[in-house]
Amino acid sequence: MAAARAQMSPDQAQPLLSVRGLNKTFGGVQALAEVSFEVRPGDILGVIGPNGSGKTTLVNAITGFIKLDSGRVSFQGRDITGWAPHKIVNRGLTRTFQVMRPYFSLPAFKNLIVPLFSNRARRTGGWRGGGRLGSRDTVAVDILEEIGFERESYVPYKVASSLPTGYLKRLELARCLALRPELIICDEVFSGLSMSEMASMVPLMEKLNLEGITLIMVEHRLRELFRLATRVLVMNFGAKIAEGTPEEVMADEQVKEAYFGSEEVYGYV
């Protein structure tokens, strides 16, 4: 039925990502409970929730880093449940890690050699197809410069272990961009950033979205997130407790109780 309706009204785009009834328990902890949602092309979906509410588990489940107990994930209309992470990535569904995972001993730009080596980057040429034109090193430096690694002060050439958090978060994003993503799931790219780092990160995310990259942003920094997000999904104890526009979510009684009702609200908003 749903498929037929989508064909009848072409303005209603097919969802890019569709998640149905995800469940995952760790020992006795229900980390995900019947989570379902959809993301349309061009969306910026915010995912919020208190600490330990299962946001990172959701990211891991969608991207194949953990095995699900039950539920289905489909991307671009194709069922990707149970696929290995690298296969999912090669379809354009990429993610960042909440705990950054750069290659610390390598210069920043060398960090991008590995994603540029993937099948997808070879086929598509990486972000904006730059890989068709230059060597991997050149493309890597170009990507980094584009997202705020100042080339004139040699930041792309600095060893990753010497870079501050702001750059490491960008490096996580850069890895996704090198893969020419359709969708990036950002796990807390805003946390740990200084005010000035934040000030340039928000426009960067906007720019990526304008280029046609769909975003799912797991965040604790609500003020900035609500400026960006077209829709917001709220999690608590592994379950989705609300979904809607930022305004709708803010007004939801359950959300206020679970999230804003606590003292955390003062820290975050």
Place this chain on the structure above:
Amino acid sequence: MARHHEGMRKERLDRGIKVRSDGVYAVGSWREMAFLLAPRLVLILGLLALPLALAQAPYWQKVLSIICIYALLAIGFDFLAHFVGLVSLGGALYIGVGAYLAALLNTELGLPVWATIPLATVLGGGVCTLLLWPCLPLRGVYFAIVSLMFPLLASRIIEALDVFGGTDGVIGVAGFPGVWVEQYLLVVCLLLILFGLRRLVNEDVGLVFRGVKDNDQAVKASGINITTFKALGVFIAASLGCLGGAILAHIYNWAGISQFALDFSIIPIAATVVGGGGTLVGPVIGCLILVPISELLRDFGTLRIAVYALILMAFIVFKSEGLMSFGARKYNQSESWVEI
């Protein structure tokens, strides 16, 4: 001198040439070229000259062949351990598989030496990779233990089922046309593989291998199948061992269960420790030191192993970084005492 250094500290500075040759800058003078090339030339010319130097000592020529075979294993071990993150004790498996394959290809199918060796290298690498494939997700000591089980299993199975000549082994394997062919085949293969692998680990694909070792989650998130790369790493290391094994079978005109001996699993590790892991050259130097020592120690009879162990311990305690890393540092840096 070294005793009067209160209030001073040792300062280490990279020599200018080292700094520049690490970057993109061209090397400008004969002196600088010589500085870069000298260590490589010493190694290349030294290895090429050794068979000639030992021409009057057939016993030591045999030892040189054994050194080269151990060196192939040790390079493979170092590559797997330091660039792929798999600690493999499968050396005996690689040698055994290579030796039996070459021997069988020669005696059963009548293939000549120049065909059995490359075939045994590639097929053997494939066989070993398939055997170890299910163990690839294992890490650290678990992979090591399983890889050690295979050679033990293989020799017991051959013994129990009495296949491939049983305890007698495969006899009547063709020899090399001459000792020079044997020696130079080994030395040239060793040099080509050594420099080839050093090149490989510095290419982009080498970064992927290192990523698999240090940061496998990030590699997965980069759209790369880590199992494929681990398997590729094992294939490379196993092929090197099988090459050694195949040559060994043709040297002794025989392949038998003693080619699954644990020495082939253990000595490469010792050589890597002595020579310096992660350098690929270090393990070769380690073999050049350890294998002759082990030969000289034959006079000690049963005490041989004890003396050998003491030497190894001394190396680990006093120069744990390995000779190659130590030497490279001394070569590339100038040291001086300065006032604090």
